Amino acid sequence: MTACIPQSARRLFVSAALAACVGFAALAQAQQKPSGLPGNYPAKPVRVIISSTPGGGADFLGRLIFGKLGEQWSTPFNSENIATGVGGILAMEITMKAPADGYTLLVSSSSSYINAAFAAPVTWDVRKALTPISPMTLSTLAVGAATGQAYGNLKELIAYAKAHPGELSYGVPGIGSSPHLNGELMQHIAGFKMTVIPYKGTGQAIIDTLAGRLPVLIGSVTALTPHVRSGKIKLIGVTSSGRVPSAPEFITLNEAGLPGYDYAGWFGIVGPGNMPASLVNALNQGITRVINLPEIQAALLKNGSDPMTSTPEQFRATILAGLDKTGTVLKATGLKLSE
Numbered sequence: 001m002t003a004c005i006p007q008s009a010r011r012l013f014v015s016a017a018l019a020a021c022v023g024f025a026a027l028a029q030a031q032q033k034p035s036g037l038p039g040n041y042p043a044k045p046v047r048v049i050i051s052s053t054p055g056g057g058a059d060f061l062g063r064l065i066f067g068k069l070g071e072q073w074s075t076p077f078n079s080e081n082i083a084t085g086v087g088g089i090l091a092m093e094i095t096m097k098a099p100a101d102g103y104t105l106l107v108s109s110s111s112s113y114i115n116a117a118f119a120a121p122v123t124w125d126v127r128k129a130l131t132p133i134s135p136m137t138l139s140t141l142a143v144g145a146a147t148g149q150a151y152g153n154l155k156e157l158i159a160y161a162k163a164h165p166g167e168l169s170y171g172v173p174g175i176g177s178s179p180h181l182n183g184e185l186m187q188h189i190a191g192f193k194m195t196v197i198p199y200k201g202t203g204q205a206i207i208d209t210l211a212g213r214l215p216v217l218i219g220s221v222t223a224l225t226p227h228v229r230s231g232k233i234k235l236i237g238v239t240s241s242g243r244v245p246s247a248p249e250f251i252t253l254n255e256a257g258l259p260g261y262d263y264a265g266w267f268g269i270v271g272p273g274n275m276p277a278s279l280v281n282a283l284n285q286g287i288t289r290v291i292n293l294p295e296i297q298a299a300l301l302k303n304g305s306d307p308m309t310s311t312p313e314q315f316r317a318t319i320l321a322g323l324d325k326t327g328t329v330l331k332a333t334g335l336k337l338s339e
Contacts, residue, residue: 042102045075045077047104050079072289099272109178109268110178118337119176149234171216182239190258221305225250240252
């Protein structure tokens with residue numbers, strides 16, 4: 001015999017069940033946020049400035065990481081590419097001038113820090129002006145060549161450059177960037193010369209390389225990996241001392257003929273100076289959690305990005321150590337970046 005439940009009671013039961021589901025969903029969502037977030041942050045969309053053109057390494061990483069963080073925190077993190085100006089300086093200055101409340105963040109790189117420290121005529125100290133929040137990836141770089149060129153490896157490139165002085169040029173995302181410094185260091189060690197061609201971002205340099213207009217380019221492994229794997233760009237070598245997990249088949253410059261070569265950078269997230277420590281630590285925890293997700297790890301490795309996480313304090317130490325190493329490289333090569 002089936003009991004007869006009044007319609008009003010059924011409505012009450014359904015309403016209670018729906019409320020419970022919403023409650024559980026809200027609880028699960030709340031658990032995605034780390035402790036220490038001040039007030040109801042983020043109570044409005046967060047502006048994420050990306051200091052590169054669309055298609056570059058920073059662009060891919062910023063949209064991937066903050067896209068997932070926005071899902072977890074139910075808050076839009078709106079990406080905005082600001083690649084005008086010199087080497088990411090404008091993006092840095094916009095971030096510096098923003099309130100230190102976490103509603104303006106910057107996806108930056110070791111290249112931008114190098115440019116601010118050694119090349120651009122800035123009136124502020126890059127070591128202190130911004131708040132390190134979290135690294136995202138180790139920025140190992142790759143040297144690539146257009147497929148129509150007569151050289152297909154480092155030794156052939158060096159021999160060709162020496163036999164054809166003044167003929168070769170190489171593209172980098174800005175004077176003073178990590179790719180530029182790697183190019184100069186590589187030439188200094190191997191004893192050959194190419195003309196540097198600065199671009200606003202790696203994306204356009206890749207387009208010109210694919211079209212055969214640019215003989216050589218240096219950019220992030222992230223940006224070059226799809227084109228190297230498809231055979232559209234020839235790999236000369238990567239700049240780390242050992243092979244990278246994201247592309248273990250990629251030979252290093254160290255293996256290719258420059259023993260001991262090791263010069264890599266980073267992509268990471270910073271904010272305005274003097275951000276509250278509680279907010280910085282909470283953002284760091286949230287970003288680290290996203291980077292450690294299996295699907296994010298897989299996406300990073302597939303696109304040539306090697307995940308990198310640390311505390312804000314460790315990230316600051318990494319930034320400062322990189323600037324110190326760059327100073328050593330500039331001294332060794334005699335390269336002057338200041339305008």
